Amino acid sequence: xxxxxxxxxxxxxxxxxxxxxxxxxxxxxxxxxxxxxxxxxxxxxxxxxxxxxxxxxxxxxxxxxxxxxxxxxxxxxxxxxxxxxxxxxxxxxxxxxxxxxxxxxxxxxxxxxxxxxxxxxxxxxxxxxxxxxxxxxxxxxxxxxxxxxxxxxxxxxxxxxxxxxxxxxxxxxxxxxxxxxxxxxxxxxxxxxxxxxxxxxxxxxxxxxxxxxxxxxxxxxxxxxxxxxxxxxxxxxxxxxxxxxxxxxxxxxxxxxxxxxxxxxxxxxxxxxxxxxxxxxxxxxxxxxxxxxxxxxxxxxxxxxxxxxxxxxxx
Amino acid sequence: xxxxxxxxxxxxxxxxxxxxxxxxxxxxxxxxxxxxxxxxxxxxxxxxxxxxxxxxxxxxxxxxxxxxxxxxxxxxxxxxxxxxxxxxxxxxxxxxxxxxxxxxxxxxxxxxxxxxxxxxxxxxxxxxxxxxxxxxxxxxxxxxxxxxxxxxxxxxxxxxxxxxxxxxxxxxxxxxxxxxxxxxxxxxxxxxxxxxxxxxxxxxxxxxxxxxxxxxxxxxxxxxxxxxxxxxxxxxxxxxxxxxxxxxxxxxxxxxxxxxxxxxxxxxxxxxxxxxxxxxxxxxxxxxxxxxxxxxxxxxxxxxxxxxxxxxxxxxxxxxxxxxxxxxxxxxxxxxxxxxxxxxx
Numbered sequence: 232x233x234x235x236x237x238x239x240x241x242x243x244x245x246x247x248x249x250x251x252x253x254x255x256x257x258x259x260x261x262x263x264x265x266x267x268x269x270x271x272x273x274x275x276x277x278x279x280x281x282x283x284x285x286x287x288x289x290x291x292x293x294x295x296x297x298x299x300x301x302x303x304x305x306x307x308x309x310x311x312x313x314x315x316x317x318x319x320x321x322x323x324x325x326x327x328x329x330x331x332x333x334x335x336x337x338x339x340x341x342x343x344x345x346x347x348x349x350x351x352x353x354x355x356x357x358x359x360x361x362x363x364x365x366x367x368x369x370x371x372x373x374x375x376x377x378x379x380x381x382x383x384x385x386x387x388x389x390x391x392x393x394x395x396x397x398x399x400x401x402x403x404x405x406x407x408x409x410x411x412x413x414x415x416x417x418x419x420x421x422x423x424x425x426x427x428x429x430x431x432x433x434x435x436x437x438x439x440x441x442x443x444x445x446x447x448x449x450x451x452x453x454x455x456x457x458x459x460x461x462x463x464x465x466x467x468x469x470x471x472x473x474x475x476x477x478x479x480x481x482x483x484x485x486x487x488x489x490x491x492x493x494x495x496x497x498x499x500x501x502x503x504x505x506x507x508x509x510x511x512x513x514x515x516x517x518x519x520x521x522x523x524x525x526x527x528x529x530x531x532x533x534x535x536x537x538x539x540x541x542x543x544x545x546x
Numbered sequence: 547x548x549x550x551x552x553x554x555x556x557x558x559x560x561x562x563x564x565x566x567x568x569x570x571x572x573x574x575x576x577x578x579x580x581x582x583x584x585x586x587x588x589x590x591x592x593x594x595x596x597x598x599x600x601x602x603x604x605x606x607x608x609x610x611x612x613x614x615x616x617x618x619x620x621x622x623x624x625x626x627x628x629x630x631x632x633x634x635x636x637x638x639x640x641x642x643x644x645x646x647x648x649x650x651x652x653x654x655x656x657x658x659x660x661x662x663x664x665x666x667x668x669x670x671x672x673x674x675x676x677x678x679x680x681x682x683x684x685x686x687x688x689x690x691x692x693x694x695x696x697x698x699x700x701x702x703x704x705x706x707x708x709x710x711x712x713x714x715x716x717x718x719x720x721x722x723x724x725x726x727x728x729x730x731x732x733x734x735x736x737x738x739x740x741x742x743x744x745x746x747x748x749x750x751x752x753x754x755x756x757x758x759x760x761x762x763x764x765x766x767x768x769x770x771x772x773x774x775x776x777x778x779x780x781x782x783x784x785x786x787x788x789x790x791x792x793x794x795x796x797x798x799x800x801x802x803x804x805x806x807x808x809x810x811x812x813x814x815x816x817x818x819x820x821x822x823x824x825x826x827x828x829x830x831x832x833x834x835x836x837x838x839x840x841x842x843x844x845x846x847x848x849x850x851x852x853x854x855x856x857x858x859x860x861x862x863x864x865x866x867x868x869x870x871x872x873x874x875x876x877x878x879x880x881x882x883x884x885x886x887x888x889x890x891x
């Protein structure tokens with residue numbers, strides 16, 4: 232029986248935590264940016280799924296055609312698909328001002344249907360799962376020392392933690408766009424009166440948010456697996472919705488939330504291997520229980536963006 | 547007001563389009579000639595997408611029968627577990643009036659049996675954990691515990707660390723008996739072996755399955771049994787052997803996939819077509835047609851090209867046991883209890 236306190240256990244746990252948290256970081260940042268403008272985008276689960284599919288389908292086609300940068304081009308295709316779905320959410324929530332819950336869920340269903348339909352059209356009914364060679368992991372410190380093993384990660388994981396999180400923070404708190412975004416999300420009338428285009432700002436945030444969500448999905452298909460299957464996102468988008476509330480719409484807190492969920496998820500998989508006489512369902516439920524607990528503790532008295540769920544039209 | 551109306555209309559369009567995508571029939575349309583030739587019409591009713599390996603096996607066998615010119619086949623998949631199964635079955639029974647309906651009843655058990663009762667002239671042949679019902683409801687299941695036992699023998703012989711890892715979807719009887727047979731096979735050749743079993747509580751979450759496999763590797767496993775997708779990737783990444791499940795998955799990692807239990811529905815499908823054709827169909831448990839002796843289960847060809855190779859001694863032992871099973875001289879225990887998280891004491 233392996234020892235919980237062994238170095239291998241700890242190194243494996245930390246390394247897995249970063250991997251599991253990566254798609255959640257992309258999804259949560261995308262949702263935070265969307266919601267900061269006042270729009271709840273429940274299309275996240277479907278947008279991640281469509282991103283996973285589009286990225287994989289484009290990469291597989293380009294790989295078969297012998298194009299060298301097929302993974303990055305696949306990722307670009309996923310981003311494009313995410314932006315389109317973000318814009319569609321904008322059409323419903325911003326331009327037409329219809330119910331955001333129904334629009335978002337509709338987009339999730341649409342993306343799921345499109346991806347599954349497209350998958351069968353392109354790949355038919357193959358007996359063996361179609362595959363591409365996925366992104367390799369990089370090990371800046373080598374793969375021998377414990378720290379080196381922990382830091383042996385996908386480039387997309389590095390980008391998530393070292394680029395996307397700080398840039399999201401900077402964008403929201405240190406740029407003109409971020410100021411406009413927060414103003415539009417808190418008080419669109421005032422923002423409009425001071426010359427900020429509410430519609431344009433919200434569209435921009437939804438398109439950017441959609442792109443990030445799609446990258447989160449594409450990470451699963453292009454980095455972790457090199458394959459696409461139905462159900463590949465498996466509720467990670469919904470986890471992001473909870474993380475955003477836990478984060479109180481702050482990117483850095485969102486990152487901590489993703490790490491907490493990822494860490495408990497990686498931990499429960501390791502606890503399952505210890506052979507304890509406990510039902511495995513208990514371990515599987517742990518990450519969700521912790522999320523609920525964290526929400527209950529941190530999510531009380533949270534201040535939602537003032538214009539949350541409210542469409543804005545100049546009277 | 548106008549804006550709102552347009553919005554609601556567009557929103558409705560998105561939902562309808564989404565529903566259309568999900569329900570789009572992708573089956574080849576029934577061929578006119580086939581109908582004229584008087585071939586038996588067979589309908590497939592699948593709760594999951596046919597990309598899911600379980601329903602995929604049934605679909606593959608029915609496709610093969612259609613290509614061989616024996617049946618005319620259409621299907622609907624991804625029906626789910628929320629009431630659509632009964633509606634679809636009744637529609638098909640009323641409109642198409644097929645000779646046989648194949649499908650999986652798991653999760654829709656009551657609905658499927660209700661419809662079967664109302665249409666006694668149609669042969670209902672369903673994957674099910676329950677029993678057959680006269681006059682027309684037959685059951686089958688994936689009884690691939692025999693090749694799972696043989697896979698376990700290979701895994702037990704190949705491990706260096708004496709630790710094997712199994713990642714399963716959900717601990718249902720179909721999964722449990724395969725995993726238990728794998729464990730029994732491993733223990734038969736290697737008394738020191740420890741088998742770790744994790745479940746991910748989902749049929750489709752390959753990223754979680756891969757992480758579960760990586761956790762088992764951290765815990766010392768050096769040969770993995772991939773009951774689900776995602777596990778082979780974890781093994782190959784670390785240079786360890788893996789076993790596929792349900793279909794031959796050697797292609798996924800030719801250097802590391804050793805073999806695996808494979809399920810074939812062809813014997814079941816052929817038998818049913820013959821019985822229906824002869825007017826001799828009766829309700830029965832088709833279990834034997836999914837086992838090795840009748841060709842319904844097999845061990846995927848042992849991949850001798852894996853890195854490091856496999857000793858001839860081990861291959862001989864596995865092949866000898868396989869012959870014993872086919873000859874009816876050795877029976878693999880059917881144990882449907884949930885396997886322990888670890889077989890270590």
